[in-house]
Amino acid sequence: MKNLNVAPFVKWAGGKRQLLSKIKERMPEQYNDYYEPFVGGGAVVLELQPENAVINDINKSLINAYTQIANNPDEFLDAVNMLDNEMWDDGKEYYYSIREHYNDKLMREEFDIELAALFVFINKHCFNGLYRVNGKGLFNVPYNKSRKASVDKKAIVETSKYLRSINIINGDFENACRNAQAGDFVFIDSPYAPLKPTSFESYTKEGFDVESHRRLANLFDELSERGCYCMLTNHNTEFINELYGNKGYSIDVVSVKRMINSDASNRVGEEVIIYNY
Structure with missing residues (x-):
């Protein structure tokens, strides 16, 4: 029975809330375990609430927030409410x-409850929930002028209960999927390929470059050979269509709003939903 109070606790650029209905109508009717190697804001996993799930992200601060909310919800709420x-x-x-305090702790690698609270606070008070770091790995997104509360207590408490029941890991996307077997469902929402091929931007200080997208496409092929149900979303670009086209995969083009664009006239675009079943 799905808990309607379970919800994402951060905004995330490229988040899938607006695509949820299109994703759900294309999902396999039945599957075994659920894998999400790029969990981001968690809109899909927290909507589906699968019983057996593995969620992963390369972003250590993000996964620290998931882990702290799962294991220490009361302490997390106290810390974030104090900031508010x-x-x-x-x-x-x-x-x-x-933000400066957050970056100081980040450089000291203090992945604790306080860092989780700082992470969620700056996420809710920065421009468009964008997570962007400079070459030194320091968070550098400006203020969004909001003074709203950073969290909803009931949502955090209920989301914590769900997160405690699943496996939360931090690392490379290939490692996150190493145990996926035939009949499992793998939902892949990687950092997007740029609309302009010359403008790959950094998601973490390691970035997600052209070679990373090629490695991901190879993983999609490998998981398909294992018998996994795989679904991937990305921008509808020539590069992505080259990586996944002509392999027998279904590629559906869907319209989306791109709230990250400062020019309102450029906030409508196309994404693809690619699946192997």
């Missing part, structure tokens, strides 16, 4: 002080 309650009259100044 202490916001000064000058929200911009406060945000940048919190």
